[in-house]
Structures are given as C-alpha cells and as structure tokens.
Amino acid sequence: MTDTTSGVVPESAGEPAMKSLLIADARTRRRNAAETRFRAYGIIAIGLAIAALFWLLSTILADGSSAFRQTYATIPVSIDASVVDPKGNRNPEEMRKVLTLSYEKLLTTGLKDYIAKENLQIEGLSDRDLKGFLSDQAKANLRASVLNDPELIGQVVTVPALTSSRIDGYFKGRVTAEQAARDSKTSPAQLALADALKSRDVLETRFNMGFLTNADASETRPESAGLGVAILGSAYMMLIVLVLALPIGVAASIYLEEFAPKNRLTDVIEVNIANLAAVPSIVYGILGLAVFINFVGLPRSAPIVGGLVLTLMTLPTIIIATRAALKAVPPSIRDAALGVGASRMQTVFHHVLPLAMPGILTGTIIGLAHALGETAPLLLIGMVAFVQDYPDAPPAGLFDPASALPVQIYNWTRRADPAFFERAAGAIIVLLVFLLIMNLAAIWLRRRFERRW
Amino acid sequence: MPVSWIILLVLVLAATAYVLGRRRALEGANGDPRRLHSRPVYYGWNAALSALVPAVLMLVVTRLALGSSNLGALLVLAAAIAGVIFALSRTTPDFRARNMVEQVVKAGLILCSSVAIATTLGIILSLVFESAQFFRMYPWQDFLFGTEWTPAFGGGSKLGMLPLLWGTLYISLIALLVAVPIGLFAAIYMSEYAGPRVRAWVKPAIEILAGIPTIVYGLFALVTVGPLLRDWIAAPTGLGDSGSSVMTAGIVMGIMLIPFVSSLSDDIINAVPQSLRDGSLGLGSTPSETIRNVVLPAALPGIVGAILLAASRAIGETMIVVLGAGAMARISGNPFEAMTTITVKIVGQLTGDNDFASPETLVAFALGLTLFVITLALNIFALYIVRKYREQYE
Numbered sequence: 001m002t003d004t005t006s007g008v009v010p011e012s013a014g015e016p017a018m019k020s021l022l023i024a025d026a027r028t029r030r031r032n033a034a035e036t037r038f039r040a041y042g043i044i045a046i047g048l049a050i051a052a053l054f055w056l057l058s059t060i061l062a063d064g065s066s067a068f069r070q071t072y073a074t075i076p077v078s079i080d081a082s083v084v085d086p087k088g089n090r091n092p093e094e095m096r097k098v099l100t101l102s103y104e105k106l107l108t109t110g111l112k113d114y115i116a117k118e119n120l121q122i123e124g125l126s127d128r129d130l131k132g133f134l135s136d137q138a139k140a141n142l143r144a145s146v147l148n149d150p151e152l153i154g155q156v157v158t159v160p161a162l163t164s165s166r167i168d169g170y171f172k173g174r175v176t177a178e179q180a181a182r183d184s185k186t187s188p189a190q191l192a193l194a195d196a197l198k199s200r201d202v203l204e205t206r207f208n209m210g211f212l213t214n215a216d217a218s219e220t221r222p223e224s225a226g227l228g229v230a231i232l233g234s235a236y237m238m239l240i241v242l243v244l245a246l247p248i249g250v251a252a253s254i255y256l257e258e259f260a261p262k263n264r265l266t267d268v269i270e271v272n273i274a275n276l277a278a279v280p281s282i283v284y285g286i287l288g289l290a291v292f293i294n295f296v297g298l299p300r301s302a303p304i305v306g307g308l309v310l311t312l313m314t315l316p317t318i319i320i321a322t323r324a325a326l327k328a329v330p331p332s333i334r335d336a337a338l339g340v341g342a343s344r345m346q347t348v349f350h351h352v353l354p355l356a357m358p359g360i361l362t363g364t365i366i367g368l369a370h371a372l373g374e375t376a377p378l379l380l381i382g383m384v385a386f387v388q389d390y391p392d393a394p395p396a397g398l399f400d401p402a403s404a405l406p407v408q409i410y411n412w413t414r415r416a417d418p419a420f421f422e423r424a425a426g427a428i429i430v431l432l433v434f435l436l437i438m439n440l441a442a443i444w445l446r447r448r449f450e451r452r453w
Numbered sequence: 454m455p456v457s458w459i460i461l462l463v464l465v466l467a468a469t470a471y472v473l474g475r476r477r478a479l480e481g482a483n484g485d486p487r488r489l490h491s492r493p494v495y496y497g498w499n500a501a502l503s504a505l506v507p508a509v510l511m512l513v514v515t516r517l518a519l520g521s522s523n524l525g526a527l528l529v530l531a532a533a534i535a536g537v538i539f540a541l542s543r544t545t546p547d548f549r550a551r552n553m554v555e556q557v558v559k560a561g562l563i564l565c566s567s568v569a570i571a572t573t574l575g576i577i578l579s580l581v582f583e584s585a586q587f588f589r590m591y592p593w594q595d596f597l598f599g600t601e602w603t604p605a606f607g608g609g610s611k612l613g614m615l616p617l618l619w620g621t622l623y624i625s626l627i628a629l630l631v632a633v634p635i636g637l638f639a640a641i642y643m644s645e646y647a648g649p650r651v652r653a654w655v656k657p658a659i660e661i662l663a664g665i666p667t668i669v670y671g672l673f674a675l676v677t678v679g680p681l682l683r684d685w686i687a688a689p690t691g692l693g694d695s696g697s698s699v700m701t702a703g704i705v706m707g708i709m710l711i712p713f714v715s716s717l718s719d720d721i722i723n724a725v726p727q728s729l730r731d732g733s734l735g736l737g738s739t740p741s742e743t744i745r746n747v748v749l750p751a752a753l754p755g756i757v758g759a760i761l762l763a764a765s766r767a768i769g770e771t772m773i774v775v776l777g778a779g780a781m782a783r784i785s786g787n788p789f790e791a792m793t794t795i796t797v798k799i800v801g802q803l804t805g806d807n808d809f810a811s812p813e814t815l816v817a818f819a820l821g822l823t824l825f826v827i828t829l830a831l832n833i834f835a836l837y838i839v840r841k842y843r844e845q846y847e
Binding site for chain 2 (some may be wrong): 031032034035037038039041042043044045046048049050053055056057061063082196243247248249251252254255259260266269272273274275276278279280281282283284285286287289291294295297312315316345369372373374375379380382384395396404406409410413421424425428431432435439
C-alpha cells in the first residue's frame with residue numbers, strides 16, 4: 001500500500017538499489033495522477049455549481065433590467081373642450097360620461113399635428129398605426145388627469161404618454177423591423193415613426209416608477225403592468241407571518257427545550273416538527289384550501305389566508321433555529337440564575353431568552369425570506385386571480401383580494417405577450433433584492449451580536 | 454358590537470386589573486414588598502390574566518354558539534369582570550401569585566407547541582377526508598394503477614395516477630443525477646482539500662443557490678434552459694420539439710438541489726472523526742485514497758440519508774415542474790418529451806373555479822395524499838438513517 005515498500009527494493013536483497021525515492025515509479029505516478037484527478041473533480045464540481053449560479057443570475061438580470069425602463073412620448077395635446085365636455089358646463093358628472101375612446105382621439109390628433117408640424121414623411125403610416133402607437137393606458141391616464149383638474153380643458157398640455165409595448169420593445173431590442181412586418185399588431189411604419197420621434201427627443205426611455213407602484217394590467221397593455229398590489233400583498237403576508245410565527249415558534253421552542261419532560265408526547269412533537277419541515281410546500285396549500293377556505297370560510301385570494309398558510313410553513317424553521325439558539329446558551333447561566341433564587345420561568349425569560357435573541361431573530365428572518373419566495377401554496381388558495389384594486393389598510397385590508405410577488409411572476413409567465421416575460425424577470429429582480437436585504441440583515445445580526453461562550 | 458371593540462374593552466379591563474391587583478397586594482403588606490410572597494408585578498399579572506383568560510375562552514364559546522351578538526359581548530365582559538373580582542378577592546400577601554402566573558404561562562407554552570401537532574392533524578385530516586370523498590366517486594384501483602390521465606369535466610374522465618408518478622420519478626432521477634455528483638464532490642473538496650479562505654468564499658456562494666426561490670428557477674427553466682436544450686440537442690437529434698421537457702425540469706431542479714446535497718454531505722463528512730483520517734494517512738495512503746476508502750464508507754449512511762432527503766425535496770417540488778416540465782401526462786422513456794408530475798396536476802386541478810363535488814377537482818386531494826405519503830416515508834427513513842449514524846461517533 002505504501003510508497004516506500006513498493007518504490008524501493010530493500011538493501012538486504014543484495015542487489016544495488018535501482019530506484020530512488022526522488023524518482024517516482026510507475027505505481028506512484030499512477031497514484032499521484034489519481035490524486036490529481038480526484039482533486040480536479042472537486043474543483044470542477046465547485047466550478048459547475050458557481051457557474052450555474054452566475055448563469056442563473058446573469059440571465060435574470062439581462063432579461064429583467066429593462067423592465068425598470070419604459071418609453072414615453074412627450075407630445076403637445078390640445079384638450080378640445082368640444083370633445084371632453086360636449087355640453088360646455090364643466091359638470092364633473094357629465095364629463096365622467098365621456099369615454100376613454102374620445103381621449104384616444106385627442107392623443108391621436110396631437111400625434112398627427114406634431115407629424116404635420118415637423119413635416120415628417122413616413123411611408124404607409126395609417127390611422128390605425130397612429131392609434132396603436134400609444135398605450136391604451138395613456139388615454140386612461142389623460143382622462144383621469146382631466147377629470148381631476150378641469151382647468152386643463154381648452155389648454156394644450158405636454159404630458160409624457162406611455163407608448164405601446166411594441167414601440168417600447170423596439171427600443172429595448174425585443175421587436176425588430178422584420179418581426180414588425182410579419183406581426184399584425186405592429187407595422188414597419190410605426191417603427192419608422194418611432195425612430196423619427198426619437199431623433200427629435202420626443203420619445204424617451206427612462207426609469208419606470210410605475211413598475212413598482214402600478215397594479216397589474218390586462219393582457220393587452222403590458223406597458224402599464226406593475227407590482228404595486230403584489231408588493232403590498234406580500235408585505236401584508238409577511239406581517240402576519242411575523243406576528244404569528246415568531247411568538248408561537250419561540251414559545252413552542254422554549255417549552256420543548258427548557259420545560260418539556262422527556263416522555264412519549266414530547267418525542268411525538270419533536271418527530272412531528274422534523275417531518276413538518278420537510279413536507280412539500282404544496283401540501284400546505286392543500287391544507288389552506290381545505291381548512292381555511294372550505295371549512296372556516298375565509299375569502300379566497302386574501303392575504304390573511306396566505307399569511308396563515310405561510311405561518312404554518314415557517315413555524316418548523318423558526319422552531320428549529322430557536323431551539324439551536326437556546327441550546328447554545330451555556331448551562332452556567334441557568335445555574336447561576338437558579339442559584340440566586342430565580343424560578344425556572346424567570347431564568348428562561350430574564351436570562352436565557354435575551355441571550356438567545358440574536359440567534360432567534362436570524363432564524364426568523366431566514367424563515368421569512370423563505371416564506372416571501374414561496375409560490376406553490378399561494379396558487380392553491382386563489383392568489384392567482386387578476387387583482388387590479390389595491391387592498392385597504394390592515395386590518396380590513398387583510399381580507400381584501402391581493403396578489404403576491406412570486407405569484408405575480410408566475411402570472412406574467414403565463415401570458416402570451418413576450419413583454420410580460422421582461423416584466424416577470426424584472427419582478428424577480430425586485431424579489432431577489434428584498435431577499436438580499438433580509439439575508440444581509442440576518443448576517444449582520446449574527447456578526448454583530450453572536451457570542452461565543 | 455364588533456370583535457375589535459370587545460377585544461379593546463377587555464384589554465383596557467386587564468390593564469386596570471393589573472394596576473388594581475398590584476396596589477391591593479402592596480396595601481395588604483402595608484407598602485412593604487418584602488412581606489409579599491411574590492414580587493408585586495406578579496399580583497398585577499395575576500389579576501390581568503384572570504381577566505384575559507376567561508374573556509378569551511368566553512369569546513370563543515359565544516362566537517361558536519351565538520355568532521356575533523350583543524348578548525355574547527356582554528357575556529365576555531361579564532366573564533372578564535368576574536375573573537378580576539375573583540383574583541382581587543384572593544390577593545393577600547400570602548397568595549402565591551408567581552406560581553399562578555407561571556402556571557398560566559406554561560399552559561400557553563404547551564398550547565403553542567401543540568400547534569405543530571395540530572398542523573399535522575390538519576394536513577392528514579383534510580387530505581384523508583377529501584380523498585375519501587374522491588374514492589367514493591372513483592374506484593381506487595383505477596386511480597392507483599390506471600395508466601391514462603384524461604380528465605374531462607363533462608364526466609367519463611380517466612384519472613390514472615401512474616403517468617404522473619412516472620413523470621415525477623423520472624424528473625427527480627435526472628435532478629439527482631445532476632445534484633448528487635456535483636454536490637458530493639463539492640462537499641468533499643470543501644471539507645477535505647480547501648483551505649479556510651477558499652471555504653469562506655465558496656460555501657456561501659453555493660448556499661446562495663439554496664436561498665433563491667423556486668419560481669426563479671422555474672422562469673430560468675422556461676425562458677433559458679428549455680429553449681437552449683430544444684434548439685441545440687432535442688431538435689437536431691429529432692428527439693423532441695418542445696421547450697418544456699423532463700430534461701429541462703430535471704437539470705434545473707438538479708441545480709436547485711446542489712446546495713442541499715453539498716451542505717448536508719459537508720456536515721456528515723466533517724462528523725467523521727479525524728483519527729480515522731490520521732490513521733489512513735499515517736499508513737501512507739494519499740488523501741484521495743483516504744477519502745475513497747475510509748471517509749466515504751464511514752459517512753455512507755449519512756450521505757444516503759442526505760440523498761433521500763434531496764429526493765423527497767425533488768418529488769415535492771412544484772414551481773420548476775409547473776413552468777419547465779409541461780402538462781402532458783404520458784409514460785415515455787424519452788427525456789426530451791414533455792411530461793407532467795403529481796404536483797403540476799395538483800396545481801392544475803385546484804386553480805381556477807373549482808367544483809368541490811366533482812372527481813376532477815377532488816382527485817387533487819388524492820394526489821396530495823399520495824405525495825404526502827411518499828415524501829413522509831422518504832423523510833422518516835432518511836432521518837432514521839442520519840440519526841442512527843450520528844450516534845455512532847458521538
């Protein structure tokens with residue numbers, strides 16, 4: 001087995017030693033080669049794992065970063081009183097009856113006037129192309145701002161208007177002229193117009209705040225879809241998880257770690273928690289559907305149900321982390337407290353728990369991060385529904401329909417328009433930023449407060 | 454009266470009771486806390502808890518029995534006030550207030566620990582009841598051994614589980630084929646070869662993979678890996694023309710499982726006593742021979758446990774297969790074809806508008822039960838192996 005016996009012929013054999021320890025023989029070389037190979041496998045494995053990580057993150061970043069930018073057209077639009085206020089009495093009730101369609105006319109006229117004024121010659125530009133140039137949302141926004149401020153009527157306003165997702169996609173490289181020729185929704189003339197407007201600084205692609213604050217939008221207007229409702233829904237659910245899972249988890253761990261007698265029941269609870277931690281998350285979704293929605297009768301799509309399901313899912317994680325933190329507090333602390341006459345309850349709540357707190361909080365934050373990214377159980381309790389209204393403030397808002405970040409991502413991947421894929425990847429960036437912040441907080445807590453005994 | 458008002462009133466009452474209880478105890482002792490059995494705060498807490506506990510119990514009872522009514526609200530408040538009066542009447546310097554309070558706190562702790570059991574019971578009961586309802590409408594033999602999955606909401610659907618089980622196992626197998634070698638070799642390198650500085654960078658980097666939500670992997674499979682495999686391997690060789698396939702889901706799920714396998718194996722390899730390594734190296738083995746012939750055999754049961762845990766993870770994984778594997782239920786050996794899994798069909802049957810009296814919806818609960826039983830068996834077996842192995846060296 002060893003180098004020396006196989007590599008060197010003993011002197012007692014009487015023959016001169018033909019081999020040297022310094023020159024490896026074939027067998028040693030083979031063994032050394034095997035050693036190098038084995039080491040290389042390890043390095044390759046680590047390299048593959050890290051390459052996969054970079055591949056994953058870089059594709060998401062490359063696909064999603066454009067979702068934070070959006071193309072707006074800033075053209076002068078004259079708010080014609082005869083269109084938006086046909087009776088001329090500025091009565092808000094009557095102005096409300098004027099539909100978005102009329103505002104579309106205003107925008108299209110504005111665009112047409114601008115083209116005429118600048119004397120742009122674009123071949124094959126039809127009225128239909130002009131209509132499709134701006135987003136449906138731009139008309140709705142214009143209508144809302146006019147209703148909000150009737151003073152605008154009769155004036156010429158220059159507001160940035162959302163362009164349609166195809167035009168936006170053209171500047172982000174998602175739509176090309178060849179595709180536009182084949183696509184029924186886009187025409188090459190539109191893209192030529194876009195180029196002409198861009199060169200006159202009328203079209204501008206800039207940071208898109210609406211992506212973070214808007215509600216979800218319908219299939220036909222991806223350019224206005226945002227994460228507002230989803231972020232709010234996720235925040236509500238995290239609030240519920242924090243408020244329920246942290247106290248319950250800590251209380252359960254204190255009992256199991258400090259008070260529970262070693263008996264059959266305690267064993268059952270322990271095995272139970274270990275198994276609950278490994279139950280597939282979708283099973284928790286089934287539980288939520290059967291118990292909270294069908295049995296208790298809570299509303300579907302509500303953050304309260306999602307929060308309860310995620311609480312049950314996070315509890316084992318928090319219990320396991322808390323028990324480890326409690327176990328790490330040395331028994332001398334307990335002995336000292338008991339020695340000066342504290343009761344066991346006082347020992348735990350006055351001395352052990354404060355010392356274990358950093359570990360408990362670290363575990364809780366990591367549990368929350370897992371809950372924030374969880375999708376499958378939320379699909380089953382109806383959070384996939386299309387929600388356009390923001391939920392109210394808690395507590396009443398907890399029962400309103402809402403979305404959640406990961407579910408919104410899933411929703412967008414199901415839609416046909418490729419512009420939604422960009423949004424989904426952008427939403428993932430938002431989700432990952434939240435997770436990064438939470439994990440950094442956990443690391444900071446651990447570094448700052450961890451004590452080694 | 455709305456619940457929030459009742460709760461607010463009870464809390465105000467409890468706060469008042471705290472002040473009264475504390476003051477009464479001190480008055481009884483002529484203002485000298487040393488003559489009390491417990492510290493004054495415990496008399497206050499005793500009075501406050503005497504208001505809260507009966508009030509909460511009464512609230513639950515009246516809600517269940519009467520619903521929302523003024524009579525119920527009155528009963529709740531009466532219970533709280535009666536509790537306070539009873540507590541105050543018992544508040545004398547000799548009263549063991551601390552023991553009372555600690556007993557209530559302990560009862561609360563026990564109640565919280567039983568949430569874990571309640572969750573398990575909830576899962577099992579909801580799965581079993583709804584599945585039983587399903588099996589009253591659909592014969593269980595056809596469900597367990599049927600090879601055809603064609604749900605039709607008009608009736609006459611065939612709900613055989615085998616194609617779904619096949620897809621689940623096939624994808625999990627590919628995922629393990631990706632994750633186990635990479636994860637295991639990474640763990641071996643990190644625990645046996647890498648210096649502390651390499652370890653400090655590589656270990657967290659690999660663990661980032663574990664912190665990424667599965668929906669991200671799902672989108673990655675759908676947008677990047679699926680089209681890549683289709684355009685470069687499946688389409689040129691004529692094996693398939695679909696972006697979603699067993700291979701896509703399997704590879705991406707494998708990437709997700711790498712940190713899971715590597716961190717578990719790392720722990721297990723580190724638990725092998727150093728004396729075994731020293732003995733082997735002292736006899737002249739190279740490090741790799743030591744690892745292959747000494748460390749790995751000693752760690753084998755633990756590693757098998759880790760792989761089983763990873764397998765249970767793979768079987769229960771949902772989002773990656775929903776986005777990456779497709780929705781076609783079929784039994785085929787070609788990994789570049791779209792297949793589907795148990796979890797995909799649970800999501801499929803339970804999202805949207807459900808009719809909870811039709812077998813097409815209820816089958817999701819039977820699938821959930823199957824999934825739960827498989828993963829639970831794997832987990833219990835794996836935990837048993839890991840635990841048994843750990844005891845050997847401790």
